[in-house]
Amino acid sequence: MERKPEQKPADTIAAIATAPGRGGVGIVRISGASLTRFALELTGRQPKPRHAGFVRFRGADGVEIDEGLLLYFPAPNSFTGEDVIELQGHGGPVVMRMLLARCIELGARMAQPGEFSRRAFLNGRMDLAQAEAVADLIEASTEAAARSAVRSLSGSFSERINTLRDEIIDLRMLVEATLDFPEEEIDFLVAAKAFERLAKVRDQLERIRQGARQGALLREGLHLVLVGAPNVGKSSLLNALTGEQRAIVTEIAGTTRDALRETIQIGGIPLHVVDTAGLRESDDPVERIGMERTWAEVARADVILRLVDARTGEIDEDRIIDAALPDSVVRLRVVNKIDLIGTPADRIETEAGVEIHLSARRGDGVELLREEILRIAGWYADDDDVVLARERHLNALARASTHLDRATEWLDAMDSFELFAEELRLAQEALGEITGVFTPDDLLGVIFSRFCIGK
16 A cells, blocks of 8 residues: 655744845745734735735834735645745845844744745655656756756656656566456456566667666766876876866876865766876875875776776886776876877777777867766767666666565466566665655655755
């Protein structure tokens, strides 16, 4: 039986809904039951539903706090499903705090992070995946991520999950209807095309998982660390990737002493690129600290861009570095400074893997490197399938896939249809966690606590 977390009687909450700092407009948002009294106390007027009215906001003593617009959205047709009022005034922090304090005087309390979105979920205004998309849209660092978040907010992701759940439920009903007639089970399931329907469900789930993995890239990006001996061109490559002179470049080995981080975009994916100190034996205490930080960055890397000087090729110093790098991290060899030996930019496949030959100083081959990074990430630009997935979504999809695999094994064996039906039920519940159908209250607390106040 499907369930949502229990809804408790809601008190009135208020928060500043605009970002901290000064701006032309600031908004205080209020949500609760029967808020016309709030509007009357604040402005001396009864609000008109869904009309923006110019008003003067007043304190308890009648003194004017500010002037601006008041918008009133009666329940249930509001963001939270409760009465909602927005006070739009001048965006100074002092004015906003005064308006918020006045709301507290009138009986509201400060909203917790994500509490407006949580109420919208509990009141059925959106499901859990849509509520999370609100935060994802605010935090989007690329245009592709923002587009994906908007699609999830509109219900595209939830619709795909719900369609898949409905198909699993239909299969469950089909199987459970035959359990009392074991002599007819197999013939009935064959006639009902249970095998084909289960295969279709698995294919649909795998497509959703692929889109979710793409979305995880959009959310988190890749952590790329430039590693190599001193003066191999790491800082020049960082500058070439960013398109700006972000790192100091000199002919003196050991110029970079500390990790320099920059976030760029390639194909809509955020890449967190770290230029590090060159690795070599050194008695210089500052340089040794820099190398320690290099190894700390390597431990966090998703991809290591392993730079080698084209003039010397791999030398003993490079082999020592390679032996110390973790095998668990993807490694891409970049042969830099080809302009100094007169060879062209190229992508070369070797027994050890792919090599990109380039000149960071001149920019030759940098586009080849960008394309190879996208290939390593497994990125494809099919916007319609991309879902800005969170870790819990990926986990739920993985569990649903596992249960469907087991269900397939039971069905193929033509044995124990009770266990076949049970695996279908578990797959259905795993998918239900994504939209919040089976989500426990304690998990809701964790999810919404990560939202900003006012959302």
